[in-house]
Amino acid sequence: MGSDFTQQIRDKAKELLEKGTVECVIGYETGSDGFSARPAFIYEPAEVERLVFDNTCSHNLVKYLLNKKGKPTAVIVKGCDSRSLNLLLSEKQIDRDNIFIIGVVCPGVVEWGWNNRSDQLQIRCNWCRQHNPVIYDFLVGEPVTEGPPDDFADIAAMETKSTEEREAFWREQAEHCVRCYACRQACPGCYCIDCFVEQLDPEWVGIRIAPEENLMWNTIRAFHLAGRCISCNECERVCPVNIPLSLLNRRIEREVLGLFDYRAGMSEDAVAPLITFMKDEKLGIGE
């Protein structure tokens, strides 16, 4: 799979750059440890040999498109990443005409290992039902059959705990948080010009080091992705203190699926659940 995918991507990238269809191809190259992929920005046809694709290609490269506004760019997306592309298109953040999408049927991505190639699939791949890209101009790989609907077993397990236990759990996680905002920076859905967390008036999140402030940040970060999170789980992957952010994201995802039968990023003209309403719906609020 790996070398074949890599070759197809290189050929396509070369073609796009030679024809001048795009200025830059955003893909993956082998990192300094010799086996982990890292993002690569290819501007010259001669450079395409740097591009690779294998199961260490974890990054969601769609985030970089926000830095390439107005410039014709090609991007390599896996299934989950392609949903975030749809998210940004539906929110009018990027221009479809400027983007060439190289979709890859995702084989699943592995955890990052220190000096060793890991075989352990990332947890996001356990719940993934989108190995095939939902949007692409050029597809690499044969589409696969997706598994049965997600049962959200991790969320259900968390919910067997009492409220007090859950509060203590999140309180402890908040004690670990250093508010580096890596979760925000990695997230394709977090692109506000002014994030609430940096506002000084009102100061929603104080500068002091305190779990309350961390909890405030983590709660609102998750909520601002309500109905928008496409579960690429980059936030959790980049967290330096391993806070299980997927639990928060997926708790909301399950609610959105249950109440509104909606999955984010499935089409480029989708209407997110929180920017619309139905007059006669029953949501257990004020009834």
Next chain:
Amino acid sequence: MSVDNGPLIIGFLCNWCSYAGADMAGTSRAAYPANIRIIRVPCSGRVDPLLIVKCFEEGADAVLVAGCHPGDCHYNEGNYYSRRRFALLRALLDFMGIEKERFQVEWVSASEGKRFAKIVTKFTEEMIERGSRKAS
């Protein structure tokens, strides 16, 4: 029911219906516990989830949001948006350890003064029973 020792409830009331409803409770002499601290907002749709989470962070025991009944919003559709938003927020807060009973959303019209007093009384009693968040 002492205010100093009782639960602290923050109430966000929409200007057009629920705040007027609370006013009606006053003019019709319907008493309700003073544990609720009322903040007047233009619309229940204006209540940003940030406000709710901040209340809990700063030590509130419970939060009440009240707005016009669906269909009666002064701005036609503000409360429809808030209904969706709070349905999700409530689930998230409960998951993070703030019981869903502590965050209540009610529709109170300007004429429902007595009902407003009843809602606040019942809510306060429930919170007394549940106890302070800090104690838990």
